[in-house]
Amino acid sequence: MTTNDHSPAFLEFLAAHFQDGERLPSLAQISREMGISIAALREQLEVARALGLVEVRPKTGIRRLPYTFLPAVLQSLRYATGVNAENFRLFAELRTHIEASYWYQAVALLTPQDLAELMSLVQRAEARLAGSPPENPHGEHKELHLSIYRRLNNPFVNGILEAYWELYEAAGLAVVNEHDYLRTVWQYHRKMIEAICSGDLDVGYQALVDHTDLLYKRPQAAPRQRFE
Amino acid sequence: MTTNDHSPAFLEFLAAHFQDGERLPSLAQISREMGISIAALREQLEVARALGLVEVRPKTGIRRLPYTFLPAVLQSLRYATGVNAENFRLFAELRTHIEASYWYQAVALLTPQDLAELMSLVQRAEARLAGSPPENPHGEHKELHLSIYRRLNNPFVNGILEAYWELYEAAGLAVVNEHDYLRTVWQYHRKMIEAICSGDLDVGYQALVDHTDLLYKRPQAAPRQRFE
DNA sequence: TTATCTGATTAATCAGATGAATACACCGCC
DNA sequence: GGCGGTGTATTCATCTGATTAATCAGATAA
Numbered sequence: 001m002t003t004n005d006h007s008p009a010f011l012e013f014l015a016a017h018f019q020d021g022e023r024l025p026s027l028a029q030i031s032r033e034m035g036i037s038i039a040a041l042r043e044q045l046e047v048a049r050a051l052g053l054v055e056v057r058p059k060t061g062i063r064r065l066p067y068t069f070l071p072a073v074l075q076s077l078r079y080a081t082g083v084n085a086e087n088f089r090l091f092a093e094l095r096t097h098i099e100a101s102y103w104y105q106a107v108a109l110l111t112p113q114d115l116a117e118l119m120s121l122v123q124r125a126e127a128r129l130a131g132s133p134p135e136n137p138h139g140e141h142k143e144l145h146l147s148i149y150r151r152l153n154n155p156f157v158n159g160i161l162e163a164y165w166e167l168y169e170a171a172g173l174a175v176v177n178e179h180d181y182l183r184t185v186w187q188y189h190r191k192m193i194e195a196i197c198s199g200d201l202d203v204g205y206q207a208l209v210d211h212t213d214l215l216y217k218r219p220q221a222a223p224r225q226r227f228e
Numbered sequence: 229m230t231t232n233d234h235s236p237a238f239l240e241f242l243a244a245h246f247q248d249g250e251r252l253p254s255l256a257q258i259s260r261e262m263g264i265s266i267a268a269l270r271e272q273l274e275v276a277r278a279l280g281l282v283e284v285r286p287k288t289g290i291r292r293l294p295y296t297f298l299p300a301v302l303q304s305l306r307y308a309t310g311v312n313a314e315n316f317r318l319f320a321e322l323r324t325h326i327e328a329s330y331w332y333q334a335v336a337l338l339t340p341q342d343l344a345e346l347m348s349l350v351q352r353a354e355a356r357l358a359g360s361p362p363e364n365p366h367g368e369h370k371e372l373h374l375s376i377y378r379r380l381n382n383p384f385v386n387g388i389l390e391a392y393w394e395l396y397e398a399a400g401l402a403v404v405n406e407h408d409y410l411r412t413v414w415q416y417h418r419k420m421i422e423a424i425c426s427g428d429l430d431v432g433y434q435a436l437v438d439h440t441d442l443l444y445k446r447p448q449a450a451p452r453q454r455f456e
Numbered sequence: 457t458t459a460t461c462t463g464a465t466t467a468a469t470c471a472g473a474t475g476a477a478t479a480c481a482c483c484g485c486c
Numbered sequence: 487g488g489c490g491g492t493g494t495a496t497t498c499a500t501c502t503g504a505t506t507a508a509t510c511a512g513a514t515a516a
Contacts, residue, residue, distance in 0.1 A: 008278070008303070015310040026466060037501045039267055042468090046271040047278045050236070051304055058467040059509040067308050067315070075236070076279055076300035080383070082243040083295055090382045098322070101329035154318045155308070254497060265470045270499090286498040287478035 009034060010044035014053060014064060024054075024062040050075055069159025070166075077163055081171070088167065095164040096212045098157060102149060103205050107196050109151035118147060118193045125186055134179055137186070138169075144189060185211055237262060238272035242281060242292060252282075252290040278303055297387025298394075305391055309399075316395065323392040324440045326385060330377060331433050335424050337379035346375060346421045353414055362407055365414070366397075372417060413439055 013034060018024060027045075031038045045062070048054045052071030056062045080087040110118075121144050125137035142165045149161055188211030195204030241262060246252060255273075259266045273290070276282045280299030284290045308315040338346075349372050353365035370393045377389055416439035423432030 011303075011307050012310065015307055028466090039270075039502085040500060042267075043271050043274040047275055047303070050275045050278070051307065053307060056467070057509065058507070059465050059511090061466060067311055069304055069308070072300045072304035075239075075275070076297055077384075079239050079243055079279065079281060080295050080297070082240065087295070087383065091384050094326070094382065094384045097329040098325065101325040154322065155315065156305075156319050156322045256497090267471090268469060284498070285478070286476070287480090287496055289497060 008044055008047060009036075010041065011048060011053070014048060018064045020064055020066045022064050023060075024064065026061055030062075067155060069155045070162050073159050073163040074166060077167055078170075081167065088171065091167070092164060095161060098160060099145070099149065099212070100205070100209055102152060102157060103208060104201055106149045106152050107201055107204065110148070110196065111151075114147065114151070115193070115197050118144060119197070121147070122186070122190050122193055125189070129179070129182060129186060136182060141185075141189075142169075144193075181214070185214065188214075236272060236275060237264075238269065239276060239281070242276060246292045248292055248294045250292050251288075252292065254289055258290075295383060297383045298390050301387050301391040302394060305395055306398075309395065316399065319395070320392060323389060326388060327373070327377065327440070328433070328437055330380060330385060331436060332429055334377045334380050335429055335432065338376070338424065339379075342375065342379070343421070343425050346372060347425070349375070350414070350418050350421055353417070357407075357410060357414060364410060369413075369417075370397075372421075409442070413442065416442075 010030075013030075014024075024030060025033070027038050027041060031041045034041065045054070045056065049056060050071065052068050053065060054062050055065055077087075077091060080091075121140045125140040125144075128135040128137040128140070146158070146161055146165070149157060152158070188207045191207040192204045192211070195201070195207060238258075241258075242252075252258060253261070255266050255269060259269045262269065273282070273284065277284060278299065280296050281293060282290050283293055305315075305319060308319075349368050353368040353372075356363040356365040356368070374386075374389060374393070377385060380386070416435045419435040420432045420439075423429070423435060
């Protein structure tokens, strides 16, 4: 009550008066229009920037950006993992649940061209794994997962999935994995994509769930137990 | 690259040097320690406050709060719905997917006392529905859903679920529903809780999925189709 | 055409002054 | 001794003005 009556007036101002990509007036002018000082305005502007809602540069000024959920998640998540590393595991668990629960819906939206690109991702990854020296196809791994869910066009789902990968990389996990583990993972990936191509959505789903269980054990994986 | 090299120095400072509930030095002192002006510091402080990481008051100063994901989600989500109301539907869809995918895991953690309280929630809601005049048991509805997943102790899951209800109320949807619809919903709620109590987790799951489908149609509801 | 210089615009940062909210000790009163 | 009001010091809240740095666009020269 007494502590947080902070209503973000600038965010409302931003949402109400401008379009994506549109340039805002200068700080001095906004400050006059909103009836607050530049210093106070800048404090709120910094929040908008942290949430990824505006881009601001000298001379160019302030520009509204298309909405994305990612920066908000990332800011909070970075702090959370800094305070307690266990939080990353909890977030990773959420990510696997979201991937599993959106599987059928997301896969149904993929176009033939999407599938071709996914298949080429698998091949490129396998080539890198089989090379000498073998490389960790992390970029392909990330892109494969994100591509499957991109057509959902759900900024919240996509923001969470992207935040996972961003933090995964920041934590340095993108390089450490052993070769055997990676080979196994990519066998599952191939199975997933091939299953989608042939319409065996259930097989693909099972491959998805199994391959995430390789990394994070999911105590009572929800839909899987229905098979037994 | 050039636009967003903003590293939130204060957030790191906060995570590194203090504990939950601990009081920070005064702004003037932090400003000296971090080597930046008070104005610049306050801009970053405002971000921390928007993320719900600190509580700040005159005389008392700045206090670090226990981590919560909720404020970050809420800030971004409020803006998103302000820009495009469709975003609320997309977020609501995410919420139903998360509830469904965590069902078995969450229910397994409920204690006998939790179940008793859930059952009493159902009874209280039914009483309000049957009263004259009948009332919309919105508080019970919200509490029922949140209670089921609270034991997961996952700040990200809980933050998203809480954000949904907060925005649901802010949108004024908490009062408009028709009596027939509400009666049906609470039949499902009773079914869910009774199923949990008797160990029929699958029946409860089905009731959960069906009752959310009353409001938001989920095109290819993932795990449900496995039943046919 | 390409690269460099120049000027104007805007944000970035800072220091300082004033005001307002709050906690806490103090004092007088019952 | 307990209680309630009062004062006071501490801290954030807000504003102002000045200076610095970054960036863009247009002019100029190679």
